Amino acid sequence: MSRLSFVGRGRKRRQEEPGRQLPIGNRPSPRADEPGGTHSACNLDSTLTERLHKSTTSIVDGTPFAARAVPHLYRTGNIRYLKMFMQVVKYASITVGSLATLYLGFLGLLTTSWFQAHVVYLHAVQMTWFKDLNFPEIFGFLHNQVTPFEILSSGGGSIYAWHVLPVEVYRRNEQDLLQDASGFALDVTTRKSFSLLQDDPEALLIIHFHGAGGTVGSGYRCPNYRALSAGKPDKIHVLTFDYRGFGRSKGVPTERSVTIDAISVVEWALHVAKIPPSRILMYGQSLGTAVNIAIAEHYAQQEPPITFVGHVLTAPFVDVPTLVSTYSVAGTVPILGPVAKFPAVFNYLRTFIQDKWSTRDRIASYVKANEAHELPYQITILHAEDDYDIPWTHTPQLFWHAVNASQVQGITYAELDQVKSKSKVDLGHAGTVVEWRTEHGVLREEILKHGLHDVIMGNPIISLAVLRMFEVYANRI
Numbered sequence: 064m065s066r067l068s069f070v071g072r073g074r075k076r077r078q079e080e081p082g083r084q085l086p087i088g089n090r091p092s093p094r095a096d097e098p099g100g101t102h103s104a105c106n107l108d109s110t111l112t113e114r115l116h117k118s119t120t121s122i123v124d125g126t127p128f129a130a131r132a133v134p135h136l137y138r139t140g141n142i143r144y145l146k147m148f149m150q151v152v153k154y155a156s157i158t159v160g161s162l163a164t165l166y167l168g169f170l171g172l173l174t175t176s177w178f179q180a181h182v183v184y185l186h187a188v189q190m191t192w193f194k195d196l197n198f199p200e201i202f203g204f205l206h207n208q209v210t211p212f213e214i215l216s217s218g219g220g221s222i223y224a225w226h227v228l229p230v231e232v233y234r235r236n237e238q239d240l241l242q243d244a245s246g247f248a249l250d251v252t253t254r255k256s257f258s259l260l261q262d263d264p265e266a267l268l269i270i271h272f273h274g275a276g277g278t279v280g281s282g283y284r285c286p287n288y289r290a291l292s293a294g295k296p297d298k299i300h301v302l303t304f305d306y307r308g309f310g311r312s313k314g315v316p317t318e319r320s321v322t323i324d325a326i327s328v329v330e331w332a333l334h335v336a337k338i339p340p341s342r343i344l345m346y347g348q349s350l351g352t353a354v355n356i357a358i359a360e361h362y363a364q365q366e367p368p369i370t371f372v373g374h375v376l377t378a379p380f381v382d383v384p385t386l387v388s389t390y391s392v393a394g395t396v397p398i399l400g401p402v403a404k405f406p407a408v409f410n411y412l413r414t415f416i417q418d419k420w421s422t423r424d425r426i427a428s429y430v431k432a433n434e435a436h437e438l439p440y441q442i443t444i445l446h447a448e449d450d451y452d453i454p455w456t457h458t459p460q461l462f463w464h465a466v467n468a469s470q471v472q473g474i475t476y477a478e479l480d481q482v483k484s485k486s487k488v489d490l491g492h493a494g495t496v497v498e499w500r501t502e503h504g505v506l507r508e509e510i511l512k513h514g515l516h517d518v519i520m521g522n523p524i525i526s527l528a529v530l531r532m533f534e535v536y537a538n539r540i
């Protein structure tokens with residue numbers, strides 16, 4: 064039997080089998096004399112109508128359209144992939160919905176004062192758990208090099224503080240210090256370390272304002288104290304403290320209460336330790352820069368006004384609303400990025416911010432006050448380009464506000480930028496430096512290539528900034 068006749072018989076047999084339909088692609092073309100042929104248009108229309116009816120019915124009874132219309136394309140594997148795809152879509156939708164709900168809840172919490180305080184100050188994150196701050200030797204200091212004590216705040220309560228001796232002063236008086244009482248001082252004025260500060264007419268004091276979170280012993284703060292006194296290890300003492308709500312200082316931090324606490328610490332230095340303003344320099348980092356300038360403005364507006372040696376600001380911010388709009392987790396995930404795309408919503412949320420810490424306004428007010436009273440002043444601002452917590456771009460804005468306030472006619476940001484392009488000192492991998500001098504003041508901007516947000520505090524750039532400021536002030540007097 065020939066292959067052709069076999070195929071022909073098979074085709075005929077399949078066509079004769081009752082109830083059997085060949086797939087569309089395998090059906091033979093009907094002859095003209097067969098039902099459904101070219102002479103049977105009515106039959107063809109009837110067949111198509113029946114198929115359409117069946118396909119439409121499949122949508123109702125749940126069978127996929129493709130299964131009825133094109134059976135050879137519909138397979139068990141395709142069903143499995145479709146189900147998997149629908150599961151992925153389902154769980155993705157649930158995840159996105161949950162994240163959106165959590166984010167909206169987070170935005171809602173941001174409008175409350177309690178949650179704002181914890182976000183801005185991070186005072187609940189102490190970072191010195193299981194370490195007793197009353198024994199600073201735990202943090203790498205020499206025995207009795209640091210004296211823990213408390214300062215009464217005019218706002219009520221007590222402020223926990225450390226007095227850190229410079230290492231050369233410690234070396235000269237080591238035996239007396241070793242024999243002195245150790246640990247927390249109920250009356251700091253009875254300690255040898257206090258007399259070494261008060262009785263030395265050439266002793267210099269740096270009042271330290273730390274950043275958000277932690278305590279006086281956290282992170283890079285201890286190396287920071289050493290860097291601050293490194294320029295003159297026989298003269299520079301450091302006084303640091305925890306704002307209320309931080310560490311051992313009780314209470315709840317707010318802009319007003321923290322400022323009052325800081326003023327109380329300065330008053331202690333002036334009237335208990337009896338260190339004159341001409342020997343006091345103020346250093347602040349991150350949140351501490353806002354406190355630093357708030358104190359500077361406060362004393363510049365007194366009658367008579369009081370000015371200090373100068374103010375060093377490391378990693379400052381323009382104000383809290385601006386910081387919130389630019390803050391990113393690790394410099395990559397903007398917390399309010401989705402909201403910032405809708406200015407009306409974002410500006411509405413900003414109205415709920417209670418503690419604004421407007422350093423740009425206060426730094427301008429401070430400069431204007433000193434220019435008006437013809438008093439000497441110094442501000443040095445340092446910021447690292449790789450700071451992932453507070454973008455370094457805050458510093459040029461603050462520098463401009465300070466410079467603009469020093470000019471009677473003022474100066475625009477663009478005009479200052481042109482001046483900076485000509486006077487800026489490029490130090491290569493160390494960064495850039497710009498200095499603006501008036502008859503009464505010195506304003507200095509230092510943008511470092513490296514230093515991060517906290518590491519910079521323990522670097523030599525801090526020691527040099529402090530040393531330079533003390534020397535410039537001494538030469539002006």
